[in-house]
Amino acid sequence: MSISGNKNILFFQNSILPANGGVPRVSDIISKELIRRGYKCYFVFYDKDNNLYASDCKLKVDFKGNYQKLEMDIMRFAKEKQIDVFLCQNTYYNPFIKVFKQLRKVYPFKPFLCFLHASPDYWQFSFKEKIDFSSGSFLKNAIKKIAKKIVFIFRNPYLKTTTALYDLCDKFILLSDSFHESFLEIYQKEKKDNKLLTIPNPLTFDKYLLMEEISAKQKIVLIISRLEESQKKILSALRVWKLLPKSTRNSWKLMIVGSGPDEAAYKNYAKEHNLHDVCFTGQQVDVIKYYQQSSIFLMTSIWEGLPMSLLEAQQNGVVPVVFDNFSSVYDVVSDGDSGYIIKQNNVMEFRDKLCELMENEGLRRQMALNSIKSSKGYHVSNIVDQWERLLSSKYADVKAINPIAK
Structure with a gap:
């Protein structure tokens, strides 16, 4: 499928390193x-580089330097690469955002698209979250939270920047239909024809786990996450693990893959509560082997996209057990069927x-099969078909499409 033809696309993002x-x-x-x-794809970024990307397709910028140089470098790069989108x-x-405003002036008829890779209200959870009084720093955290909430009444940077991008762009893309209503309410926007769209994330891997491979899975409960x-x-997951009957836990292992600022605190908690069956692997580049050998997947995030x-x-085929703290979870998991x-x-x-x-191997196996089946709607070919409609010169035919039929 090819709607737009050969276009040159310029991605703006923090990092171009997939890990x-x-x-x-x-x-x-x-x-x-x-x-x-x-298509041809180019990247402007400010954080982690990727040596696998050709040098002529990327531009790393420095926010700490002179703004005029930053703008001039990006404008030159866009002109040199003959960017279409x-x-x-x-x-x-x-x-x-300042550069985007300038690009809109110089290229008023070239599409400008913006993606929000989070729930619209992600920044609000820091206010809603209960203070953990078991923490020695609870008073400090409470003061910071209250101060932040007061400051945000007068000046909320999240509202300001997201509103600015929404006003600048031709299309604003969310990850789930379930996010549309809350987005319009939070950012005080009226519904416009086809401006707010949905395109979900794609699957990472090319291949699906084979049916016969499910029986070879080990008794591993898996978390793959930034440890923040x-x-x-993640502390909620560790508390759940501690509450399990020891007779159930005896033959299982909780494997936590990832790194982050709170890794040491999690390790201390596991040590203090004698959770010897919890294994921290650190950051891993090749994570597929952990998925392939694990049976159950845990997610305890307070928000996600x-x-x-x-x-x-x-x-x-790693059966998920997930908190419903983000509405898009219902797009992915069918409760009681695939997790x-x-x-x-x-x-x-x-x-x-x-x-x-x-405790129920037969249930795990059936849910694993259901999980694999339900994930197929997110294959990259299906998702990029939606991107191609988005990248077309006319937007009239772009609609929000959820690839999973529930």
């Missing part, structure tokens, strides 16, 4: 498929459903 997070991984997967279909991948820094408590809430790790788990969705951070229900899966 550095979900957004660079999505861009890497999508751009490779677009290139395979005849400008695409913002979750990039909300003010220097970029403010969003990922459409998490790549959840799609990756299902693609590899379990636990409501309102209910730790005891989480423990019970996890225990049920660990």
